[in-house]
Amino acid sequence: MTVRPIRMFDDPVLRAVAAPVHDFDRELRRLVKTLTATMRAGAGRAGLAAPQVGEAVRVVVYAYDGKAGHLVNPRLELSERRVTADEACLSAPGVWWPLERSYMVTARGRDMFGKPVTVRALGILARVLQHEVDHLDGVLFSDHLEESERARFLAEALPAG
Numbered sequence: 001m002t003v004r005p006i007r008m009f010d011d012p013v014l015r016a017v018a019a020p021v022h023d024f025d026r027e028l029r030r031l032v033k034t035l036t037a038t039m040r041a042g043a044g045r046a047g048l049a050a051p052q053v054g055e056a057v058r059v060v061v062y063a064y065d066g067k068a069g070h071l072v073n074p075r076l077e078l079s080e081r082r083v084t085a086d087e088a089c090l091s092a093p094g095v096w097w098p099l100e101r102s103y104m105v106t107a108r109g110r111d112m113f114g115k116p117v118t119v120r121a122l123g124i125l126a127r128v129l130q131h132e133v134d135h136l137d138g139v140l141f142s143d144h145l146e147e148s149e150r151a152r153f154l155a156e157a158l159p160a161g
């Protein structure tokens with residue numbers, strides 16, 4: 001199992017729109033395993049998106065509260081009900097910030113063999129899925145903050161030097 005270094009907030013790969021997966025091949029299965037191993041390598045890690053290990057393809061993994069898995073080419077349906085909770089990103093270690101997200105999601109995508117999968121989640125896991133799918137579109141969670149708050153966030157996430 002390979003654990004890869006996690007790309008930090010200012011890495012351009014985190015701003016790219018990730019490409020859809022077309023080939024459900026060995027390389028994809030290896031990537032899912034690498035993402036899972038990298039997520040599990042640190043305590044409290046609940047999700048990881050492929051761009052965070054430098055691969056701009058639409059793959060995410062998640063593990064929270066006994067629910068774990070992966071999604072290839074995920075699409076999310078969001079509930080109108082929204083809740084605010086502290087959120088963090090492995091690409092900006094140690095910085096937690098309150099953020100409003102949908103309370104429930106239905107995620108549809110494929111597994112690493114190409115089989116369609118649906119994941120229904122609420123609360124923290126719903127938040128994790130929204131956060132990870134954002135990464136596939138080059139969106140960082142600080143992008144959801146008000147401008148003044150974002151400046152404060154970036155000052156904490158990217159200390160000078």
Ligand SMILES: [Zn+2]
Pocket residue numbers: 088089090091131135
């Ligand atoms: Zn993140």
